[in-house]
Amino acid sequence: MNNYEPVIGLEVHVELNTKSKMFCKCSADYFGKAPNTHTCPVCLGLPGALPFINKAAIEGCMKIGLALNCTVSEKSLFERKNYFYPDLAKGYQISQYRWPLCVGGWMDVKGLEGKRRIRINRAHQEEDTGKLTHASGTTLIDFNRSGVPLVEIVTEPDFKNTTEVRDYAKKLQQLFRYLDVSNADMERGDMRLEANVSVRVKGEGESGKEELPNYRVELKNINSFRFMVAAIEYEIKRQIKELEEGRTLKQETRGWDEDKKSTYLQRSKEDAHDYRYFPEPDLPELRIKQLESRIKEEIPELPWDKAKRFAEEYGIKDADAQILTETRQLAEYFEAAVVHGKKHGVEAKAVANYIVNAKPDIDNFLPTQIIEEIKGKKVGVIEDEKELEKLASEAIEENPGLVETYKRGKVTVIQAIIGSVMRKTGGKVNPNKIREILEERLRLERLPR
């Protein structure tokens, strides 16, 4: 088993949060709207209707590409991907194939082998399809989603394990939100993952030759990071077993069955579509490299760059810097607090500690308020063990609901119990300390009597 190594590539689709659709003026905000209310001749594919390019979407695609270190192509073309499916109004999807908008980037990921660079083949622009609902023997089509802009990001088969895959996917999601190009919500289908998985005998890929296996299994329609990781892990094991038992693996598409915790065959190579790609004659070619510098200027500091700067500039731990840059809003909140703290002799490190540990509600607490809290704490921090024990007992008594939830296994509610102590004391306890005490007490209470 140790003789094999996985070869994994990822395709990520992300729906852009533009006002209008990719090729018409219909609202792209379709989620939860009454079916077929965001439609027009273009996205319904009525005869004679033509696509007209949404510039905002193209800029979103360029932003994503450039943030992933891609270059914008001198010449880029839309092509038609022809296939039949009832949710595909025109009988083809306008996509990109031979001439993608952004090419040749990379992203650094952390995995079992430390930091590694994953090459990105392309970031291209396309449009979403309608949505089918199967209900009691009939199939209903909602075209509200038809024509919503999608960007597809394709990596080279560079991932060696699922830790890297997970890190990459998480980072992409964070990136989309930083760039404000998508809500990147997996459950709503804003962001969709597909993985190409194969395995090879170790060493086959060495010596710079990059020998890829002559097959790959596509894992499709998987709507969470967790399921994707599980599906890839399963697939690696399955493929190794097949090889060890002397069978040959074939090109195919597989899905994930969460109940059975296994992948299943969706489509074999013989059934693969011939998409008959050809340049979309309704659209002119794009020659927009000159926009590259302007779009670059619009890209904010990226989360990983921000984290690195926070660690260096404020002398905080890498792990804390990661937490503080989780979202753009939190990072901005932290820096605002640091500026304010400086005026009041509160160090950046203290601000970081407070935010990381106390997790203030940044929508309701001003950065200036937390500086006040930190200052207040400095004056009269409660150190006395007995006093702390008493506070903990009180908190448990006063929050029976939370305690019950905790006991049932949802341990994250401890944060709320800590919060009650913080409020009661005006933030004059060390949250880590009170957490330790609470955890100990709750652990004892969980023991069988």
Next chain:
Amino acid sequence: MDITNLTLIETIEAIKAKKFSEEELNNAYLKKIAIINPKINAFLEIQKKSRGIPAAIKDVISTKGIVTTAGSKILSNFLPQYNATVIEKLLEQGVSVVGKTNCDEFAMGSSGENSAFGPVKNPWNLARITGGTSAGSAAAVASDMCVFALGSDTGGSIRQPSSLCGVVGLKPSYGRVSRNGLIPAVSSFDTIGPIAKCVADAGLILDWISGADGKDSNCSEIASPLRGLAMTSLRGAAATKQSVKGLKIGMPKEYFSEGLDLNVKKVIEDAIKKLESLGAEIVEVSLPHSEYALAAYYIINPSEISSNMGRFDGIRFGSGREDLGPEVKRRIMLGTFALSSGYYDDYYAKAAKIRTLIKQDFEKAFEKCDVIVGPVSPTTAWNLGEKIDDPLKMYLSDIYTISANLAGIPGLSVPCGFSEGLPVGLQIIGKYMDEETVLNVGEVYEQSTEWRKEKPNLSF
């Protein structure tokens, strides 16, 4: 005065001068339609109105609330939800849709016989074809059943029936007129243009319908529809109006060789001599890749068609594919094959290269001349049914018109005489977006000859 004899410009002036009312105008045309259309089958749908200038619209152009069939059984009940941009623009000018005209199914054909609703008959001889695919539009103008008509030209579909029916037909540059609302045949070749009673009318109609609309991406200031070729730079200064003095007129030798009917050739050569006598300089030019044009055209054409026809699945509108005619099915199959993996490079990619070479042929030729002239069709109107079972023979009848579509440049058909009692059209091809010079040459020729006064005998 027969109202229906008047040109568009004359009609507008007469209404302004209150020589007759719009109601009288419409009644005159509706009366004519009632008498003549049953014999000719030019209209599929007639709108009885009393206001506006009655224009006939090819049935591949979407008209809100008026059934639009594209000449196909599968759309026999299709009611468009919106007007094509050209319709909106005509309505603004006080034009009304008097009817939708018959055409080859989904604009595929060369004779007007591929309609699911029966062939259109040539007003000059009811046993003959009109040419296609804007068959009904050309026949309606030739028989004075409308003031003017709109057609669409994918490989000659405006010019060829105009030539065979003895009327003026203009295929504008690709990108000059929005295609929004035009049920597509070949998206990269399709153009909407006027079919009219005189060249000046065609110029006026072009003026009305051209310009960007924010819906056709290839019809705007920034778009370059001629991929990779900046033919815009070739756009010449429009010649002095009403004169061809000093203008250089190119005669491509490839357009006068084998395959061209000798009588038609004679008529065309006489027309060119006429232009020379009016002060134009005739120069010989060469379009060396013309011999590959037909092959390239009949790769790109079915390829795009196979994709454009994908939406006609009978799920959301229209009936099932079993209702499609044989020519449409043939092109879907040809195109599906040409685009399939493993064949793309041999067919589509190669055809696209030939297309570029043909554009370059024109670029080079236009270094030597201002317009290019030649025949529109190698023959006059043939007998109904004559070529219907021989697709290749049918395709060859487009030999002189398809190059302008491959290159995206304008072409005009102007009546220039008769051969055995059937009309012959002179084709005037111009530089990209230089319709002005094309129309000027056409108008000077037309006004110095009497052909426009010839009308078919319609006293059935």
